[in-house]
Amino acid sequence: VEPGARAVSIIDQTQLPHRFEVARLSSLTEAAQAIAQMRVRGAPLIGVTAVYGLWLQLLEDASNSALNLARQRLVETRPTAINLRRCVDDAVSVLEPLAPEDRACRALELAHALAEHEISLSQRIGKHGAEVLRGLWKPRRGARLNILTHCNAGWLATVDHGTALAPIYELHAQGVPVHVYVDETRPRSQGYLTAWELGQEGVPHTLIADNAGGHLMQRGQVQACIVGTDRTTSQGDVCNKIGTYLKALAAKDNGVPFYVAVPESSIDWSIANGLRGIPIEERSATEVHDVSGRDEQGQVRKVRVTPEGSAAANPAFDVTPARLISLLITERGACPASAQGLLSLYPERG
Amino acid sequence: VEPGARAVSIIDQTQLPHRFEVARLSSLTEAAQAIAQMRVRGAPLIGVTAVYGLWLQLLEDASNSALNLARQRLVETRPTAINLRRCVDDAVSVLEPLAPEDRACRALELAHALAEHEISLSQRIGKHGAEVLRGLWKPRRGARLNILTHCNAGWLATVDHGTALAPIYELHAQGVPVHVYVDETRPRSQGYLTAWELGQEGVPHTLIADNAGGHLMQRGQVQACIVGTDRTTSQGDVCNKIGTYLKALAAKDNGVPFYVAVPESSIDWSIANGLRGIPIEERSATEVHDVSGRDEQGQVRKVRVTPEGSAAANPAFDVTPARLISLLITERGACPASAQGLLSLYPERG
Numbered sequence: 001v002e003p004g005a006r007a008v009s010i011i012d013q014t015q016l017p018h019r020f021e022v023a024r025l026s027s028l029t030e031a032a033q034a035i036a037q038m039r040v041r042g043a044p045l046i047g048v049t050a051v052y053g054l055w056l057q058l059l060e061d062a063s064n065s066a067l068n069l070a071r072q073r074l075v076e077t078r079p080t081a082i083n084l085r086r087c088v089d090d091a092v093s094v095l096e097p098l099a100p101e102d103r104a105c106r107a108l109e110l111a112h113a114l115a116e117h118e119i120s121l122s123q124r125i126g127k128h129g130a131e132v133l134r135g136l137w138k139p140r141r142g143a144r145l146n147i148l149t150h151c152n153a154g155w156l157a158t159v160d161h162g163t164a165l166a167p168i169y170e171l172h173a174q175g176v177p178v179h180v181y182v183d184e185t186r187p188r189s190q191g192y193l194t195a196w197e198l199g200q201e202g203v204p205h206t207l208i209a210d211n212a213g214g215h216l217m218q219r220g221q222v223q224a225c226i227v228g229t230d231r232t233t234s235q236g237d238v239c240n241k242i243g244t245y246l247k248a249l250a251a252k253d254n255g256v257p258f259y260v261a262v263p264e265s266s267i268d269w270s271i272a273n274g275l276r277g278i279p280i281e282e283r284s285a286t287e288v289h290d291v292s293g294r295d296e297q298g299q300v301r302k303v304r305v306t307p308e309g310s311a312a313a314n315p316a317f318d319v320t321p322a323r324l325i326s327l328l329i330t331e332r333g334a335c336p337a338s339a340q341g342l343l344s345l346y347p348e349r350g
Numbered sequence: 351v352e353p354g355a356r357a358v359s360i361i362d363q364t365q366l367p368h369r370f371e372v373a374r375l376s377s378l379t380e381a382a383q384a385i386a387q388m389r390v391r392g393a394p395l396i397g398v399t400a401v402y403g404l405w406l407q408l409l410e411d412a413s414n415s416a417l418n419l420a421r422q423r424l425v426e427t428r429p430t431a432i433n434l435r436r437c438v439d440d441a442v443s444v445l446e447p448l449a450p451e452d453r454a455c456r457a458l459e460l461a462h463a464l465a466e467h468e469i470s471l472s473q474r475i476g477k478h479g480a481e482v483l484r485g486l487w488k489p490r491r492g493a494r495l496n497i498l499t500h501c502n503a504g505w506l507a508t509v510d511h512g513t514a515l516a517p518i519y520e521l522h523a524q525g526v527p528v529h530v531y532v533d534e535t536r537p538r539s540q541g542y543l544t545a546w547e548l549g550q551e552g553v554p555h556t557l558i559a560d561n562a563g564g565h566l567m568q569r570g571q572v573q574a575c576i577v578g579t580d581r582t583t584s585q586g587d588v589c590n591k592i593g594t595y596l597k598a599l600a601a602k603d604n605g606v607p608f609y610v611a612v613p614e615s616s617i618d619w620s621i622a623n624g625l626r627g628i629p630i631e632e633r634s635a636t637e638v639h640d641v642s643g644r645d646e647q648g649q650v651r652k653v654r655v656t657p658e659g660s661a662a663a664n665p666a667f668d669v670t671p672a673r674l675i676s677l678l679i680t681e682r683g684a685c686p687a688s689a690q691g692l693l694s695l696y697p698e699r700g
Contacts, residue, residue, distance in 0.1 A: 016657075017656070017657035017658075181663075182660075184536060184638070185561070186534060186536060186559040186560060186561060187559045189655065192655065192656055192657055192660075195656065195657050195660040196657040196660070198660075199657060199659050199660055205660065206660075206661045206662060206663050207638055207656055207660050207661065207662040207663075208638070208662065208663050208664075209536040209537045209560070209592065209593070209638060209664070210536060210559070210560045210561050211536060211560050211591075211592040211593025211596065211668075212592055212593070212663065212664075212668075213596070214593070214595040214596045214599070214668060215592060215595065215630070215665050215667075215668035215669075216665075218595070218625060218668065218669065241561075242559065242561040242562055242565060243559070243560070243561025243562070243564070245564040245565065245568070245600070246561065246563070246564045246596040246597075246599070246600055247596075249564070249596070249599040249600060249603055250595070250596055250599060253599055275568060280565070288534070288557060288558070288559060290643075291641050291643055291653070291655060292653070292655070293640075293641055293653025293654050293655040294654045295651060295652075295653050295654075296652075301645060301651060301653055302645075302646075303641070303642070303643025303644055303645055303651055303653055304643050304644045304645075305539065305542065305641060305642070305643040306367070306542055306545065306557055307366075307367035307542055307545050307546040307549055308367075309549050310532075310542075310545040310546070310548075310549055310555065310556075310557050311555070311556045311557065312556060312557040312558065313531075313556050313557075313558050313562065313566075314558075314559070314562075315562055315565050315566075317565075318561075318564060318565035318568065319565075319568065
């Protein structure tokens with residue numbers, strides 16, 4: 001947000017990695033659409049964007065009904081990530097008691113504070129995660145540490161630093177030779193965002209098809225997996241981008257540690273069993289059918305890759321049960337993926 | 351092969367599912383390139399194509415040195431599938447003792463016989479596999495049977511019928527309501543070939559990203575998995591298209607039967623442990639970087655999907671250990687994936 005502007009600027013992630021474009025959101029509708037279309041994506045970032053969306057609405061109309069309608073529209077954009085609902089609900093509960101004329105200004109403060117908060121969570125996850133990964137690197141006597149990640153939980157997905165990528169950036173900054181295997185993450189291919197981010201930061205990396213990770217783990221070519229989470233349950237189940245579960249199974253089968261970077265904002269203390277309790281977003285089949293890329297002239301083009309007449313299904317998330325997770329890495333430190341583990345770090349939830 | 355022609359016709363699978371094109375191979379070089387570039391693919395089909403390639407060479411030059419050079423060129427095109435090497439070696443051992451002038455004619459006979467043999471293996475696998483799947487369908491009281499498959503092991507990959515798809519075609523012909531979840535199978539996306547084939551045969555199916563299968567199994571939406579194999583070991587390990595292992599892990603974790611359709615031609619009796627013994631083909635990174643599809647005008651275009659400057663790795667196969675496989679379905683019937691299981695069907699190998 002530029003001072004005095006009635007708009008918030010975003011990196012349009014649907015244009016990456018082909019084009020770097022900054023877009024301006026200047027209304028609730030634009031903010032809600034940006035979230036639904038995944039122009040902004042990543043659990044922490046959509047929570048923050050949603051509160052900026054509330055602010056944009058309140059600039060226009062700060063009545064109770066406008067506030068509640070805005071709340072509902074924002075929450076409905078993406079059902080799986082908990083941040084979105086929580087950030088919006090928390091903001092509304094602060095704003096509702098205020099006089100309408102005070103609401104917009106307060107909403108902007110809340111959005112800024114939330115952005116700062118997410119940055120600070122990311123930084124602390126980076127520090128704790130780097131410590132855990134350093135422990136894996138030490139016995140390697142200087143050989144590079146190979147880490148596999150799925151989807152994008154970097155600075156594009158948060159506000160800065162990232163969750164799953166924050167420890168990797170921290171290690172890289174410390175001079176540890178780290179190399180990242182980046183899952184493509186079909187159908188939306190957020191792995192290209194991760195590869196682009198890692199390239200910007202100078203971190204060595206290799207893109208692989210989502211199918212390849214199990215094979216690499218069987219061959220001892222991966223020392224750790226680390227991913228983000230869209231919703232973490234009180235017993236440590238993790239709901240993350242579709243395909244995460246398959247990598248966790250392969251990690252378990254090959255004795256590779258599987259870590260999840262968990263900002264407190266992703267924990268849903270009201271749900272224990274992730275398979276039973278978390279709604280899984282089903283997105284449009286066109287995300288499976290259509291692929292965008294650069295043609296020989298460098299122009300971005302969309303092509304249809306699937307056969308005419310074949311249907312496609314597109315569940316966007318899956319649940320990785322706690323039993324497959326080695327450690328949750330939170331802003332308060334690392335803990336086992338269990339109710340007890342989480343309560344040891346968040347005793348106030350006991 | 352048309353009577354009198356000095357060429358063999360193939361369906362060019364690199365053009366599917368966008369265009370159906372028949373190409374003519376009229377020399378050893380064309381045959382070897384078609385195999386290496388995956389214009390023909392699928393373990394049974396490349397074995398047959400290679401023997402036709404030998405014939406094409408012998409039409410030109412039937413000397414010992416030409417025969418052995420042809421053998422070597424063909425075997426080097428694809429290292430993982432055992433059929434290719436075995437078919438070529440078997441043919442050479444029949445042809446070598448013959449007078450050079452008799453070799454070409456005999457090679458053509460061998461190629462025809464091999465094609466017939468593969469068709470007969472496929473038919474029998476279809477019959478035995480359908481019986482196994484019917485057993486899963488019976489308790490469903492009429493509800494459709496959902497089967498997940500990875501890659502393409504249909505009639506495109508064999509000579510007719512297919513291996514993994516043969517039982518599905520057989521069930522469909524018997525009137526059992528079957529529905530197939532088709533893994534996209536990045537990076538070469540052979541799932542589009544499977545979807546196209548199933549569409550041609552009128553079999554209901556849904557394409558999914560490779561990431562989605564575990565989630566569907568967690569939700570009870572898949573009653574069985576069935577895949578093909580490029581090489582099967584004497585203890586029942588299976589080397590198949592990259593990503594097969596991940597689906598087998600998910601099947602095991604969710605109690606979903608995981609079947610492999612195994613023509614005898616895929617069994618390598620000389621290797622027990624698949625992880626130690628089978629060479630895994632590493633293919634070009636461009637297969638990860640570039641994607642082909644139809645633009646809005648229906649023109650087929652290739653686009654670059656990955657970020658500039660990011661490397662990619664492309665292992666083409668992985669090994670699924672026997673412990674994850676419920677049954678091997680061979681042309682002689684079904685058996686447990688174990689040395690004992692295989693020997694019960696192939697006692698002559700004991």
